[in-house]
Amino acid sequence: MSIREKLKEREEARDKAAQGAGGGINAGLPEGVTRYVKLGQELKDGKTFVPLAEPDMWFFYYVHEDGDFATRTQHVRKHTCLHSPHAAPASKEESPDLFDQYVKPNGSVCLSCRAKAKRKLYFMLPVYDPEYKTWRVLDLKEFHAGKLIDDYDKLEKAAKKFNKDYSLVGDAVVIRKTADGKTYSMESGELDEAVLEAARAFIGSPEINYEELANFRDEADIREILEKATDGHVDKSVLLNF
Numbered sequence: 001m002s003i004r005e006k007l008k009e010r011e012e013a014r015d016k017a018a019q020g021a022g023g024g025i026n027a028g029l030p031e032g033v034t035r036y037v038k039l040g041q042e043l044k045d046g047k048t049f050v051p052l053a054e055p056d057m058w059f060f061y062y063v064h065e066d067g068d069f070a071t072r073t074q075h076v077r078k079h080t081c082l083h084s085p086h087a088a089p090a091s092k093e094e095s096p097d098l099f100d101q102y103v104k105p106n107g108s109v110c111l112s113c114r115a116k117a118k119r120k121l122y123f124m125l126p127v128y129d130p131e132y133k134t135w136r137v138l139d140l141k142e143f144h145a146g147k148l149i150d151d152y153d154k155l156e157k158a159a160k161k162f163n164k165d166y167s168l169v170g171d172a173v174v175i176r177k178t179a180d181g182k183t184y185s186m187e188s189g190e191l192d193e194a195v196l197e198a199a200r201a202f203i204g205s206p207e208i209n210y211e212e213l214a215n216f217r218d219e220a221d222i223r224e225i226l227e228k229a230t231d232g233h234v235d236k237s238v239l240l241n242f
């Protein structure tokens, strides 16, 4: 096998690991089903889930990516910013401080931050999927997370009028792509009590390993991504100063 083929094979292996194909984060799910909910495809007609954490406790992290969706041009291949938390906030109280710590890029811990690659905020909403009887995550860009949090708060506020201790965590919701196709919405759903019981067993489960889900790459990998980035979209001089 030539060096080129070997390199291609290595890249494919890394991609597979990133997607968690075969084992890793997708272990235990039927073939073709991923731990990450396929947003466009699976939410098209709406799907029932059980949220396993309130928004203040959702894992957030940053991603470096740069491209043009309309022309499918990729300038910087998507990868997790190394200046991101490795776990969800430990408490609701800790959440804002943790958030503040990571708002700004940090070139001393992340080569892509140093190269000024575009940096975007993402959230992972952990859910129970009654179809596959296990936990999954909705990996959401800031914009979509914001929309779902708005709906989440509205639903919870309405229910709290009747029961002030009510929480949407552990209850059924339907998440669907909006009619205009631009984002997602959350409305209240229906599930049997036995299903909700099964879902609640996953609340706070250590099985939901965000560090693994976020797939932090090593610096050599990131270096390679930056080398391949379109000129003018990252400052490649940082690759020399090492």
Ligand SMILES: [Zn+2]
Binding pocket: 064, 080, 081, 082, 083, 105, 106, 110, 111, 112, 113, 114, 119
């Ligand atoms: Zn970074």
